[in-house]
Amino acid sequence: MTDTLSDHEFLRYGRQILLPEIGETGQLKLKQSKVLIVGLGGLGSPASLYLAAAGVGELWLADGDTVDSSNLQRQVLYRTADRHQPKTKAACAHLTALNPSIKYQSLPAVDEALLVEIVPQVDVVLDCSDNMLTRQRVNAACMRAQKPLITAAATGWEGQLLLIEPAQQTACYHCLFPLNEETGLSCREAGIVGPVVGMLGTAQALLTMQLLCDLPRPTGILQRFDGRTLQWQRLNTQADPTCPACHSSASSSVLLEFPTCKSA
Numbered sequence: 001m002t003d004t005l006s007d008h009e010f011l012r013y014g015r016q017i018l019l020p021e022i023g024e025t026g027q028l029k030l031k032q033s034k035v036l037i038v039g040l041g042g043l044g045s046p047a048s049l050y051l052a053a054a055g056v057g058e059l060w061l062a063d064g065d066t067v068d069s070s071n072l073q074r075q076v077l078y079r080t081a082d083r084h085q086p087k088t089k090a091a092c093a094h095l096t097a098l099n100p101s102i103k104y105q106s107l108p109a110v111d112e113a114l115l116v117e118i119v120p121q122v123d124v125v126l127d128c129s130d131n132m133l134t135r136q137r138v139n140a141a142c143m144r145a146q147k148p149l150i151t152a153a154a155t156g157w158e159g160q161l162l163l164i165e166p167a168q169q170t171a172c173y174h175c176l177f178p179l180n181e182e183t184g185l186s187c188r189e190a191g192i193v194g195p196v197v198g199m200l201g202t203a204q205a206l207l208t209m210q211l212l213c214d215l216p217r218p219t220g221i222l223q224r225f226d227g228r229t230l231q232w233q234r235l236n237t238q239a240d241p242t243c244p245a246c247h248s249s250a251s252s253s254v255l256l257e258f259p260t261c262k263s264a
């Protein structure tokens with residue numbers, strides 16, 4: 001069933017199947033893929049919408065929050081009537097309305113045990129969370145399971161984005177942002193411009209399609225976006241040979257070493 005495309009699918013996804021880089025082969029790869037999205041806020045909203053629209057086979061959606069009126073300024077997946085609903089419930093309803101042929105799986109807020117269980121079962125993980133603790137946990141789980149990770153963050157007018165592929169031994173999130181830096185600061189609620197976080201979430205969806213279709217892609221390049229000038233800055237990264245998250249000898253202990261973190 002999943003090794004061919006139906007006439008309906010050829011019509012529905014025709015505009016991207018037309019692209020020689022995607023074609024029928026790429027569309028089938030998307031259809032056969034499972035993607036985990038951790039966090040259904042300002043990043044996860046556009047990421048999930050574009051990946052559902054593109055015909056990814058399964059979207060696993062993890063978030064423990066409910067929709068608040070202050071979310072609606074940037075979390076474009078939700079409507080005013082969704083306030084007080086669990087985000088996963090509202091997200092599944094809207095994404096199913098967009099593309100009912102995709103399988104959606106709702107998951108609660110991820111902890112270490114849940115990540116260890118689910119990350120090995122998916123093809124790629126999108127970290128769309130809003131705090132350093134979760135980013136580090138998701139990174140550690142992806143390095144353990146050797147799964148690609150597309151991590152992004154945004155505050156104010158700026159955002160950053162990184163595609164990590166353990167198989168290529170590129171720098172992981174922990175290599176670049178060790179735990180003892182910024183943890184308290186990153187947990188605090190900061191102001192954010194909606195379209196800036198939307199740009200980053202959309203870029204995560206684009207990188208996901210490139211990865212799943214096995215296209216050339218900017219793996220291991222930290223990309224910073226400045227919403228004031230609309231400029232992207234590209235920074236080469238290098239893995240830290242002493243990093244406990246991506247160097248297997250110490251990776252089992254890193255999961256236990258995170259400081260507690262008060263979310264705003």
Ligand SMILES: [Zn+2]
Pocket residue numbers: 171172173174175176239240243244245246247
């Ligand atoms: Zn590392």
